[in-house]
Amino acid sequence: MSDWNERTIGDVAAVFDGPHATPKKTTDGPWFLSISSLDQGRLRLTESAHLSEEDFTKWTRRVTPQEGDVLFSYETRLGDAALMPEGIRACLGRRMGLLRPKRDHVDPSFLLYAYLAPQFQAVINSRQIRGATVDRIPLVDLPSWPIRLPSLGEQKAICSVLGAVDDKIAVNERIAAACEALLQLRFAELGMADEPDDSQAVPLTDLITFNPKLKKPSAEEPVYVDMAALQTSRAGIPSWSRRAPKSGPRFMNGDTLMARITPCLENGKTGYVDFMGDEEIGLGSTEFIVMRSRPGVPSELSYFMARDARFRAHAIRNMAGTSGRQRVSAADASNYLVNDPDPTALGDFGQQASSAFAHMKSLEGESRTLATLRDTLLPQLMSGRLRVKDAEKFVEDQV
Known part of the structure; x- marks a missing residue:
């Protein structure tokens, strides 16, 4: 150096x-x-x-x-x-x-x-x-x-290498956000976000269960998700760790985690679970509600229902507790009517959502790999131990 x-x-x-x-x-x-x-x-x-x-x-x-x-x-x-x-x-x-x-x-x-x-x-x-x-x-x-x-010239050369990785991560995030926005439109076409028509209204619990019962996780330190891990969009899966909490809502792949406290509910914090083994059971913070689509209903429907503005407004109206830490219960959140979606349209939505979520998950995995690459190169470049030309060749093979 x-x-x-x-x-x-x-x-x-x-x-x-x-x-x-x-x-x-x-x-x-x-x-x-x-x-x-x-x-x-x-x-x-x-x-x-x-x-x-x-x-x-x-x-x-x-x-x-x-x-x-x-x-x-x-x-x-x-x-x-x-x-x-x-x-x-x-x-x-x-x-x-x-x-x-x-x-x-x-x-x-x-x-x-x-x-x-x-x-x-x-x-x-x-x-x-x-x-x-x-x-x-x-x-x-x-x-x-x-x-x-270093000199300004060397600074710009280093930024070019690290920036190429960050730019690719940003592109992945924009693609994932576009996928979610398109699915939001498909969800809206189901009519479930509209005020229910009396002739078509059904309880939301006909389609989705709230805090479904699951057996105790078999792992001594199961997957754990806390409130801070939840995002306000699908473009970023919840981060998770392994620990042994004494209690908390249980969930499995295909479930949706919805914040039940202020201000996280107003901000739309939601997480879709697709990062565990098929039979694995996780535990989470008591500050969110687990939503699971019933058999025959696309699992992704729960996610978009949790993200729906009218449904969140209903949940917020049913909050109780102190002004600084109000909560909504699963019972109050589920006490909600929606238009019964057309079965064919619901099936089409499920196929589109399943494909898009798989693509978003792939993008998220690629971005995590790229972030690891950037975090590996960063200290080497910033210490002068790795030459820019060598880093450029390595990045070209990865991006």
Whole structure:
């Protein structure tokens, strides 16, 4: 790394943070970026909220995020960051900061990769302030923290290699999102999202069961999914681990996991289970409800029902509990009428959904492999141990 120089964050970027408060969230308008928006180096707008134009003006008095800014969390989820894309109107939320690159010293994408690399992650770990409830980055000190950089030309070459992998992951995500959007239209054509006609209305429980009973998992440490793992779209399966929780709803492949608490239900957090063995039984957080299509009904129907705005509005109306942690029960969620779908149309939907979900799962698997490749190359390139030309040849064989 002889041609790499140690600089400070303040040498190569300006540091900003957002307001230390949370505005009222809305269903549309400018984006409100929170720590949930950060996902291992990527910005997830699907995990972000909106705010009003009036609040947007207030929340951007200090800084307005712009294309090329490196967004990061300075409390709780330390070390995560993402690059601000172009064409997005957004403000910073609580616990969010940004680095505005000085582009005559650092390429914005390289600054993101340098932030995520093990070398700077070690700096964060050693210099963070550890609190009784949350750890944090002292923003007043951050400009003095060291960071190593090569020449701008070398920065751009490294970004070209890593960016090729990230671009392919982004393409996969766009394809998966398009598949889901098309299936949403096919689901709407079934009429189940419409107000039910009295002559065609049937209880939703004729088609879907809620929290179906399953035997105890045989594995000592079964698959476990917690609330944080659920996404707001199919373009990303729930992450999972293996542990031995004392209790929780049981599920198997083909089931849908729907959030039953605020604000996750309003945000549409939902997960479709297709990542276990055929006979395997998993356990999950008590903060979601398991939905399973009845025999003869496409398993994917439960997923799109859980994602349906009218159904979620029904569930939200039936929430009970404290204002900060309201829940909906399986009984209240299932107390719902829908138009009985035409059997032929339902069968066609099932065939399309099954094929599309299989394709999305394949894309997700490829993206995970690519992410592993990127995470393997990142520390090698950022330390100078791997030459760009060697990395380029390796990436060409994989992408």
